Amino acid sequence: MTQHGDGSSCLLRAENVCKTYQLGETTVQALQNIDLEVREGEFLALAGSSGSGKTTLLNLFGCLDRPTSGRIFVAGTDVAELDSDALASFRAATIGFIFQTFNLFPVLSARENVEYPMLLNKTPAAERENRAKEALERVGLARFLDHRPDQLSGGQRQRVAIARALVKRPKIIFADEPTANLDKKTAIEVLTLMRELNTSEKVTFVFSTHDSMILSLASRIFHMSDGRQVPAPEAPHAH
Ligand SMILES: Nc1ncnc2c1ncn2[C@@H]1O[C@H](COP(=O)(O)OP(=O)(O)O)[C@@H](O)[C@H]1O
Ligand SMILES: [Mg+2]
Incomplete structure (x- = not known):
């Protein structure tokens, strides 16, 4: 991992990505010739209007897709060097993803939805249950463990x-327009929660x-x- 002068390390890097x-x-x-470094601990926003390439870039960083050219490094690993099995376990251990449309299983309770990624990596049942409960408490949903998505x-x-x-304790979480389907007040609450977890x-x-x-x-903004x-873009003039 690249060390910077200030001691923080480079967690993500896009090198001339197209x-x-x-x-x-x-x-x-x-995407055209994107160069971007993200250091550990950042709370970085990708900003741009619809069609500017935000989802494409997040999908490349999240190892859900591969660049046409250029290189992507995640936690020091050149992800092009991993075959699909290695990539799947690397992704499971390192990366969390949050989507605009939540992508929850409608028939599962909140707790079961949170347990799901641990089911895939064969975490024992008791530990799964405890960690899911803990994570839901951490986001303020202690009273909603057994609610299904349509009850929330x-x-x-x-x-x-x-x-x-x-719940997977990832190094990095990618969130693609996580507040696009929320009203303004809720959007700010959700972003504020993400910021607290970041810290x-x-x-x-x-x-x-x-x-x-x-x-x-955001702690930094990458405009696209x-x-x-x-x-x-220039800030509007204050009057
Ligand atoms: N699967 C796809 N097939 C063809 N074109 C795509 C696909 N996904 C995205 N695009 C195009 O790539 C550009 C960037 O899209 P996207 O990354 O979704 O932007 P954003 O998330 O900022 O709205 C757009 O012109 C979009 O139409
Ligand atoms: Mg998008």
């Missing part, structure tokens, strides 16, 4: 998804948004437009 999608005859340039509000569902990402659990977060109010909670990094 991604194209082929749609019949048309080639879509989703949008904000509560996203808290379940946060607990599910957290208390020492988990690095990279999240995407196009909401300027949410952006103000048309698949490229762009400078911060």
Whole structure:
């Protein structure tokens, strides 16, 4: 892992990353020459309007897809060097993911949803149960362990998804527009919770948004437009 002068280490790196999608005859340039380093402990926002490449970049960092060219390093590993089995276990051990639409199993309770990733890595039942309970308590849902998603509000569902990402104790959590389906007040509560976890659990977060109010909670902002990094847009003049 790269050490910086200030002692913090580089947890993620994109080196000259390009991604194209082929749609019949048309080639879509989703990412062009992206260079980005994320240090441990950051709470980084990817900002840009719809179509700017935020989801594509998060999917590459999250090892859900591979770049067309360039390299992606996660926790010091060049992920192109892992075959699909190695990549799956690396991803399970290192990375948590939170989605805009929560992606919870509708028939499972909050606790069962949070237990699910531990079921995949064969954690014993008693430990699974305890850790799920602990994670749900950590996000303020101690009283909702047995509720199914349809018995929870949008904000509560996203808290379940946060607990599910957290329960694996990942180094990094990626969140793709985690507040896009929430009202303003709930959006800020959810982001504030993520920020608290960033500090208390020492988990690095990279999240995407196009909401300027949410952006103000980031420790750093990476602005994107048309698949490229762009400078911060000028702040509107105060009167
Ligand atoms: N699976 C895909 N196939 C073809 N084009 C895609 C695909 N996913 C994304 N794109 C295109 O890539 C560009 C970036 O998309 P995306 O990463 O989803 O942006 P954002 O998340 O910022 O809205 C857009 O032009 C989008 O239409
Ligand atoms: Mg997107």
